[in-house]
Amino acid sequence: MNGISLRLYVTGHTPSAERAVAALADLRGHFGGRLSVQIIDVLEDPVSALNDDVYATPTVFRITPEPVRRLFGDLSRKETLIAGLGLDTEPDQAR
Amino acid sequence: MKRILIIDDDASVRETFLAALADRNYALETADSGAAGLESARCRRPDLVFLDLKMPEMSGVEALARLHAISPDVPVYIFTGFYRSFLEPLKDLQKRGITFDLARKPLTLAEIRAIADGVLKHSIDTAPPYRPTRGSR
Numbered sequence: 001m002n003g004i005s006l007r008l009y010v011t012g013h014t015p016s017a018e019r020a021v022a023a024l025a026d027l028r029g030h031f032g033g034r035l036s037v038q039i040i041d042v043l044e045d046p047v048s049a050l051n052d053d054v055y056a057t058p059t060v061f062r063i064t065p066e067p068v069r070r071l072f073g074d075l076s077r078k079e080t081l082i083a084g085l086g087l088d089t090e091p092d093q094a095r
Numbered sequence: 096m097k098r099i100l101i102i103d104d105d106a107s108v109r110e111t112f113l114a115a116l117a118d119r120n121y122a123l124e125t126a127d128s129g130a131a132g133l134e135s136a137r138c139r140r141p142d143l144v145f146l147d148l149k150m151p152e153m154s155g156v157e158a159l160a161r162l163h164a165i166s167p168d169v170p171v172y173i174f175t176g177f178y179r180s181f182l183e184p185l186k187d188l189q190k191r192g193i194t195f196d197l198a199r200k201p202l203t204l205a206e207i208r209a210i211a212d213g214v215l216k217h218s219i220d221t222a223p224p225y226r227p228t229r230g231s232r
Contacts, residue, residue, distance in 0.1 A: 011189075011194075011195060011196050011197045012189045012194055012195075013194060014170070014194045014195065014196050015170070015194070016170070016196060016213075016214065017196075042177060042182070042197050043182050043185060043186055043189065043197075046177040046178060046179060046182055047177075049177050049199075050177050050199075054177070054199070055198060055199050055202060055203075055206045056172065056196065056197065056198040056199070056202075056206065056209075056210050057196045057197050057198075058196070072209055072210075072213065073209050073212065073213035074213050074216055
């Protein structure tokens, strides 16, 4: 799989946000430099949350590779993120 | 059983939450004002609170500040429109160390279920396990 770009929406430093951030850090260890993560606080940038149709925080989006995927709920485990965001597909399928 | 407290002055919103979570194994309580919600939270600690931001008399901001004083570790979802004018008062709460998550209004039934299930999966069930007394069925 080529570059992976994720976007995480949070509201400050809630326990659920902290768990998601920790899991994404874990994911960085898994994918190395191929993974980039953007973290957006909805209180600071509600317009982006509206544009992405975020219904609650924390929510993570896979921006690339397309298609865009959204995952809300238990974001505390690396395995959940990989499966939920479809990051476990074969390289040819992900391009 | 984990307990969810829904605080909103709009009866239709409270009904929507009850409908969404009816088939889940949660204890559901509703309150039609911030004051009523705080009274409920004082009587028994909720495991999750859904709190409307815009309410008459006591706003969601004030209710959250008071709720935090009662139960600082209870997860709270404030539901509101994602607009700067609505969200600005919440920044002051954040600066005071009061944490909360946001949900936009209106929420679908599936979104309500996803939030409740997602949050409560990580909370400790504070209710004691059910133990039938001798002679009970």
